Amino acid sequence: MNTHSPAVTCTRLAFSWPDGTPVLTDLDLSFGPGRTGLIGLNGTGKSTVLKLIAGVLRPEVGSVKVAGEVGYLPQDLTLDTSLRVDQALGIARARAALHAIEAGDVAEEHFTAVGDDWDVEERARATLDELGLAHVGLDRSIGEVSGGESVLLRLAALLLARPDVLLLDEPTNNLDRVARRRLHHAVASFPGVLVLVSHDRELLALVDRIAELHDGGVTWYGGNLEAYEAAVEAEQEAAERMVRVAETDLKRQKRELAEAHTKLARRERFANKAYANKREPRAVMKLRKRAAQESAGKHRIMHEQRLEEAKERLEEAEERVRDDAEIRVELPFTAVPRGRQVLSLQDAELRNGARATLRVNGPDRIALVGSNGAGKTTLLRTLAGQLEPVSGEVRTHVPLRYLPQRLDVLDDALSLVENVAKLAPQATNQRIRAQLARFLFRGARADQQVGTLSGGERFRGTLAAVMLAEPGPQLLMLDEPTNNLDMASVRQLRQALAAYEGALVVAGHDVPFLHEVGITRWLGLVDGELREVDPVEL
Incomplete structure (x- = not known):
């Protein structure tokens, strides 16, 4: 472990896809020791943040600083099926050198390869056992294990490397119940900085804090998912109360402005009538009429200002109410x-x-x-x-319609509209766009290239296409x-x-x-x- 407290600091991050679609803009974010759940709606940039920290992507603007080694488990994990398990775990060279030394070969290169890791095989088997993979031999091929087992193998490789910062992107996808429980245990016992993107409620129950990406910024909540939901519910109840108060105030200001207009109109009629009857000297009447007009103008302006202020308070209150x-x-x-x-x-x-x-x-x-x-x-x-x-x-x-796990129904090189048109050749462009809008792909978003979509966005696009097919x-x-x-x-x-x-x-x-x-x-x-x-x- 690094002698300093592991930490991740992201400063003024900005990132867009090659087609110009913005993902992050001027985002400041930092992670310290403990377990953080990074949540938010699909497309808000959660996976992008992890890729920027891991160095898979480079920010257009801003910087990422990491103290310590980083381990990253991507959402769309693919492993070379020709690899052996020990190669996937990253211990093949040290293991081969250890076996050579045990067989009597004392070449210096073998001792260099082993270093201080003389118990590498024991640690590897223990880690596999902790993740429910004791049956997976180190000499087996990756092609012989299931998709869920390959996710756990990648996690085992990360844990064996002892990273200071561990990034997990939807790690329970495709895992069965037993494997999920194993992963939950690994998350709960990880000693460094752990940043977790997930929709798994049981997994998010294990975090120490929640960071929510929302409207281009991040909001922090202490505690796990349950504490976050309680805090958001309380915030929304308070925001909705403020909206009701602001709406009541706006109605009152409108009523008072209308009453003020009525009073001013009545005063003006009275002044005009008095002026027409010439009850007082003309100069006095003019002064009185001018003073009345100035007073009326100030009164009207005051009420109009109050009305505008009430409108602004209502807008501010409505902004606090989520409309996800x-x-x-x-x-x-x-x-x-x-x-x-x-x-x-x-x-x-x-x-x-x-x-x-x-x-x-x-x-x-x-x-x-x-x-x-x-x-x-x-x-x-x-x-x-x-x-x-x-x-x-x-x-x-x-x-029948089949929505596969790998979401390979769509062509990455085509836009969403073009993909749906292929599956529903009888559908009009208007109908296709209306269907995509129901899945939050409105306007130019429907013309976005499928290859640039996040996992959740890709699912939405695939489901829209499957549902529109006839x-x-x-x-x-x-x-x-x-x-x-x-x-x-x-x-x-x-x-x-x-x-x-x-x-x-x-x-x-x-x-x-x-x-x-x-x-x-x-x-x-x-x-x-x-x-x-x-x-x-x-």
Whole structure:
């Protein structure tokens, strides 16, 4: 560890994508020892901040200073499948040198490679064991492990390197329940500076503080996610009270201004009448009329100023009330009669060797659960017709749509509008843009190149494209749909799926989410076979 307290300081950061889309502008941010949860709506720049700290990206303006070594776990992790596990862990050279020395080769280069790390293998195995990877041998190929296991392997490599600053971007994506608990333990026990971007409520319960990116700035909250939500709720209640007070004051000022105009008009009529009747000398009448006009003008100006001040107070109060944009997921009306056969998979052997028999009737709502590597994605791709089973057959009887975990439906080189137009060639440009607007891609944002989107934005764009494609799906299959979404978007997706009237198959590890969308059947791939499981045991 660095002898100084590890710290990260970001000063006046600015960053835009190559197409000119701004992400960060003049942002000041610093992280000290302990665990910080960095949260915010999709597209506010959370992942960009981590990449700037890790040195993956360079700021256009501003600086990033880090005291200590940095370890970074990206959201879109990819590992070379040809690597051995010890190579992925970064210990292959030291391990090979250690084995050579044990075999009697005392060349100096081996001692240099080992350095002081004589227990490198023991530490590696202990770290793998802590993360639930004791079964993964150091000589195995990365291509033999699942996507979730590869995330934990990357985390194990970071922990073995003993960084002073650890950056984790959505680390629980694709992890099963057991793996999530292992990662939670690793986060809770990390001794240095840890910055965590996540929508995982259980993970955010472990942080010491919350930093929220919002409206181009950062606001700090002490405590974990629960404390943050309580603080924001109290802030919003106070802000809404201030709006009500300001609205009442504005109405009063408008009323008083109207009353003042009425009084002034009455006085003016009286003065004009007195002047016309010439009850007093003309010079006196002129002076009195001028004085009355000046007084009336000052009175009117005073009330108008008060009205403008009341309007400003209302605007300031309204600015304190959050108006966070949320996606509006409007799924097509695709009711399936109860009992109608939607899909059948008969005595099939999947590409990964698992066996499955499945009959889906409308409107079944099926959760597909299981450990990483069990074959959930393989099963979904087989049901969607993307993979042929080794044996058996798949029959679909209704229009279906499949939203894959890797979100590779869209072409990175095309804009969102162009991508959706490819999937829905009959749709007008106006209809496409209206659909994208419901997913917060308005105006020029709809013309943004897909390759520049954040993970959450890419999900929104993919979901918009899938929902607009015709005909509307009566069977919807989703693979880990909550990955990469902020908490507001997860809530919107949950509400939309709860209202969806077609058949639904969702693969995922977010058990609370699955309960909330009204799952009626729970299926798991256990020991290579698809069977009913008890959700209570998950």
